[in-house]
Amino acid sequence: MKKEKKGDLRIMKKRIRKRWIVLPLAAMMIAGCSNSETSNSASDSKNTINIMAPLLSPESPSDKSPSLKALEKYTGKDIKVTWVPDSSYNDKFNIVMASGEMPHAIVIKDKSAGFIKSVKAGAFWELSPYLKDYKNVSQADEKILKNSSVNGEVYGVYRSRDLIRACMIIRTDWLKNVGLDMPETIDDFYEVLKAFKEKDPDGNGKDDTYGMVVPKWMGLGNGSPWDVLQIWFGAPNRYGVENGKLVPDFTTKEYMEALTFFKKLYDEGLINKDFAVMDSAKWNDPVVKGKAGVIVDTGSRASQIQSAMEEADESNKDIIDIVGSLEGPNGKRTFPTSGYSGMITIPKSSVKTEKELKEVLSFLDKMNDKEAQILTNNGVKGRNYELKDGVFTSLEKNNKSLLYEHEGLAQFSMSIPKSEYYIEDQKTKLFQHRKDIITEGEKIAVFNPAESLVSDVYTQKGAQLDNIILDARTQFIIGEIDEKGFDDAVELWKKSGGNELMKDLNKLYQSSK
Numbered sequence: 001m002k003k004e005k006k007g008d009l010r011i012m013k014k015r016i017r018k019r020w021i022v023l024p025l026a027a028m029m030i031a032g033c034s035n036s037e038t039s040n041s042a043s044d045s046k047n048t049i050n051i052m053a054p055l056l057s058p059e060s061p062s063d064k065s066p067s068l069k070a071l072e073k074y075t076g077k078d079i080k081v082t083w084v085p086d087s088s089y090n091d092k093f094n095i096v097m098a099s100g101e102m103p104h105a106i107v108i109k110d111k112s113a114g115f116i117k118s119v120k121a122g123a124f125w126e127l128s129p130y131l132k133d134y135k136n137v138s139q140a141d142e143k144i145l146k147n148s149s150v151n152g153e154v155y156g157v158y159r160s161r162d163l164i165r166a167c168m169i170i171r172t173d174w175l176k177n178v179g180l181d182m183p184e185t186i187d188d189f190y191e192v193l194k195a196f197k198e199k200d201p202d203g204n205g206k207d208d209t210y211g212m213v214v215p216k217w218m219g220l221g222n223g224s225p226w227d228v229l230q231i232w233f234g235a236p237n238r239y240g241v242e243n244g245k246l247v248p249d250f251t252t253k254e255y256m257e258a259l260t261f262f263k264k265l266y267d268e269g270l271i272n273k274d275f276a277v278m279d280s281a282k283w284n285d286p287v288v289k290g291k292a293g294v295i296v297d298t299g300s301r302a303s304q305i306q307s308a309m310e311e312a313d314e315s316n317k318d319i320i321d322i323v324g325s326l327e328g329p330n331g332k333r334t335f336p337t338s339g340y341s342g343m344i345t346i347p348k349s350s351v352k353t354e355k356e357l358k359e360v361l362s363f364l365d366k367m368n369d370k371e372a373q374i375l376t377n378n379g380v381k382g383r384n385y386e387l388k389d390g391v392f393t394s395l396e397k398n399n400k401s402l403l404y405e406h407e408g409l410a411q412f413s414m415s416i417p418k419s420e421y422y423i424e425d426q427k428t429k430l431f432q433h434r435k436d437i438i439t440e441g442e443k444i445a446v447f448n449p450a451e452s453l454v455s456d457v458y459t460q461k462g463a464q465l466d467n468i469i470l471d472a473r474t475q476f477i478i479g480e481i482d483e484k485g486f487d488d489a490v491e492l493w494k495k496s497g498g499n500e501l502m503k504d505l506n507k508l509y510q511s512s513k
Helices: 010-019 025-034 066-075 086-099 113-120 142-148 172-178 186-198 225-232 253-267 299-312 354-366 370-377 400-404 407-412 429-444 456-477 483-512
Strands: 048-055 078-085 105-108 157-160 166-171 210-212 239-242 245-248 292-298 320-323 340-345 385-388 391-394
Touching (some): 048 086, 048 407, 066 078, 066 370, 066 407, 078 086, 086 113, 105 354, 105 407, 142 157, 142 340, 166 172, 166 299, 166 429, 186 210, 225 292, 245 483, 253 456, 292 299, 299 429, 370 407, 400 407, 456 483
Parallel strands (some): 048 078, 048 105, 210 292
Antiparallel strands (some): 105 340, 157 340, 239 245, 385 391
């Protein structure tokens, strides 16, 4: 693995090399047990900020990256990043927490069991009393702050994302070929999927198409196509509220109506038979290659598909469109995100005093300025992009190395109170439709009432409990079990800790009210 970036000072050079190198898991365990040095503190060098962040790109920005250098100049800090492969990030987090050798700021991807354990052990600063003192983070959305909190207490500055992203993505050329309009109701949606299978939408005279492609998607309530569709049917978002108490979504009649609809789509061949094992990395392929006509996901995926289709054939202009939600039994409803994608936390062992805490918060606040957002998300003007008459054009399309100079830096970009970096397709019809969907969706979003609640029972047994329902959902859709079989799975869920979980969550829910 590559060594972490060198510091400007010789004394820092040795320390950073020793502490901030990304090692294989076993080696890090040894280092965590044997290293007796004191941790890096904000007082070691008030001009240095050490950050740990996940790496999703093939390459991390080097210490000579023009984007990083410009960001350092803008913030007045030497920024030292420990890049950790995304696939092993939670493992690395647990090791770093055990070692005590922590950076000044850590990107937290989700409320994992390891993170919750660290919070309860007092490892991170609680930030609620301090955020009001900073220009940008003081404008954080209260609803999203609550969602990102741990039972109402804020342990990180959230990384913002659109609250409304879910939509139906559809090939409008196929719609035209089968003589149908854009669907407005769930019944219309079914008719479109049926026509895409039976009416030769690609006009090749073969029975080789189907309606909607669905990939393998683990997790409950995290935005899968099933999650979005069941909201259209009137089901709750993860938990409903009945008689003032939380109940699981899968115990409601609306959920079962949605599940029965999914089975109907499967039985009639309107979705792909391999959905339970299909790699999500290949999700776009059936639409791009003319095998399926619909995906239910995010608006950004629609842009990806449109671009891919234009690359394959320049005549494929504006053939992908989106619909935000469909009319169901309870009117129009939509599935929202939590409004954030992870957060940036500040460990107490490396940031020991309020004075040091305020130094780090000042840096994080400055990272939300428009100039910093552009550097992390777009790079350097004239090198990574052009801006002519207010129109943004990327210079990275045929040069991935330029993209990698800044792409990873977006992992510690928060976009509070709003995103202010450039988006290339913002002048397109598809982009405008996405904006309209966001505006409309905020009025009809169905939120998870337990989003901010962290149950000890779920921390210990959540994965096991979720898998019982995930397996039962798949088994019902493909016909391995019937409704009684699903009810049996719910009973197993209850006996395996589900009843205990709901008791715990409802206690937290009543306290939060």
